[in-house]
Amino acid sequence: MSFLLAACAPATTQAPAPTDAPPATEAMPVTGSEPTATEAAMEDPLAMYAPDAVSGDIVTAGSSTVFPLSERMKQRFEEEGFSGNLTIDSIGSGAGLERFCVAGETDIANASRKIKDSEIESCAGIGRTVAEFQVGIDALTVVVSAENDFATDITLEELALAFSTATNWSDVRPEWPAEPIQRFSPGTDSGTFDFFVEAVMTPANGDEAEAGEAALLDAANLQLSEDDNVLVQGVQGSPYAIGYFGYAYYQENASSLKALSVNGVAPTEETAESGEYPISRPLFIYSSNEILQEKPQVSAFIYFYITNVADEILDVGYFPVSEEKSQENLDAWNAALDM
CATH class of the missing domain: 3.40.190.10 (Periplasmic binding protein-like II)
Structure with a gap:
């Protein structure tokens, strides 16, 4: 949809008859105008998930290992314009997944291990379809x-x-x-x-x-x-x-x-990524399809997390996932939102 302004018609040499209605001014589109918010969303469907485009609460809890990484991504998210309330509790992976899958109190669970089948079943029992995102690798x-x-x-x-x-x-x-x-x-x-x-x-x-x-x-x-x-x-x-x-x-x-x-x-980046170091492990954040669809602020934070974590993770002290795994994260995010 374009902005419409009335064009200024030039004066005519022949005046209209007094009984004639004045000629309708033809609306002409103005070129070079700024796009509306609707147009921007149509051109970039991800614009609605920008940090400064969302608000509301985001509640996260879980792994003490993932905690410093999530804290860094929270800081970045807020620096990019998020003005809502984002809390992260360091209570351990098991306790975090219990709050997410049993109590249903959180939007995101941080975990330094893969979610168990029993926990997935608990999530399903409260209407949550688990969405998994591997955000890094740790050398224990x-x-x-x-x-x-x-x-x-x-x-x-x-x-x-x-x-x-x-x-x-x-x-x-x-x-x-x-x-x-x-x-x-x-x-x-x-x-x-x-x-x-x-x-x-x-x-x-x-x-x-x-x-x-x-x-x-x-x-x-x-x-x-x-x-x-x-x-x-x-x-x-x-x-x-x-x-x-x-x-x-x-x-x-x-x-x-x-x-x-x-x-x-x-324990180094190279040995952790290659699996040569015998006690390296993946790091995860978990949410659900339902939460991502119902709470755009959670979707926005997870999208920001998985697309920017590689810029921060080495400085925090962990190691990035492969490009293939990064793409799997994006695919999982899109699938959760039916995009």
């Missing part, structure tokens, strides 16, 4: 204090031993000190805990997940916390401590921590 990092002068590498088998039945470091390797191991682990609501059990503890316990989890939880000198900063401080406090958490928390505290190689492979 095993750390000791910078004051630790004996450990630089550990195998997966030794790592399982260090987080279960070994009492002293010398029980893991004879040449290591006969000093008690102090263990720091994310809590059971954490996706980081779940992934560690899956990748490290389960294979060491006859491929039985319950046995692997029990072995870790029964270990002596074990402190659990959903707050990764508590784990960082615990490991910093002793040369005989060991812990694990997302690479971003190691990177942030690299001056006081030391990352161990696992099976001879150091």
Whole structure:
């Protein structure tokens, strides 16, 4: 639709008869005018999902690992013009998915593990069709204090031993000190805990997940916390401590921590992306088709997230997904909106 203005007609040489109606002025389109909002939306259907085009609340909760990445994307989203209220709670992947799939209290769940079939069923039970977006890759990092002068590498088998039945470091390797191991682990609501059990503890316990989890939880000198900063401080406090958490928390505290190689492979962008590093893992955000269709502000944030996260993720401390995975994210977003 174009703007219409009355054109100014030139004076005529012959005056009309007094009884004649004045000639109708012909409306002429004005060229070069600014497009209307309707025209802009027709030309660019994504314009309605721009950060400054939406408002309202967005409620997010879940993984402590994904938390710093989502915080960065929130900051960017607000800098680009979003003026609504966007909250992000760091409560662990399991608790976040429960709030999303059972209580139905949130719009987005952050997770450092893939959603379980049982959680998808819970979502369906409250009318939510899960939409999955992989936003990055993390190298789960095993750390000791910078004051630790004996450990630089550990195998997966030794790592399982260090987080279960070994009492002293010398029980893991004879040449290591006969000093008690102090263990720091994310809590059971954490996706980081779940992934560690899956990748490290389960294979060491006859491929039985319950046995692997029990072995870790029964270990002596074990402190659990959903707050990764508590784990960082615990490991910093002793040369005989060991812990694990997302690479971003190691990177942030690299001056006081030391990352161990696992099976001879150091955690880096290259080894995480290639899968060579044995405990790398995907990072996700989850929403639902119904939420994306009903709440344009949520659709806008997720679109902004998946199309801009590659510019921020290395600085946060994680690694970008492949171009193929980025396209899968866009396809999932379009499918959720029936676009």
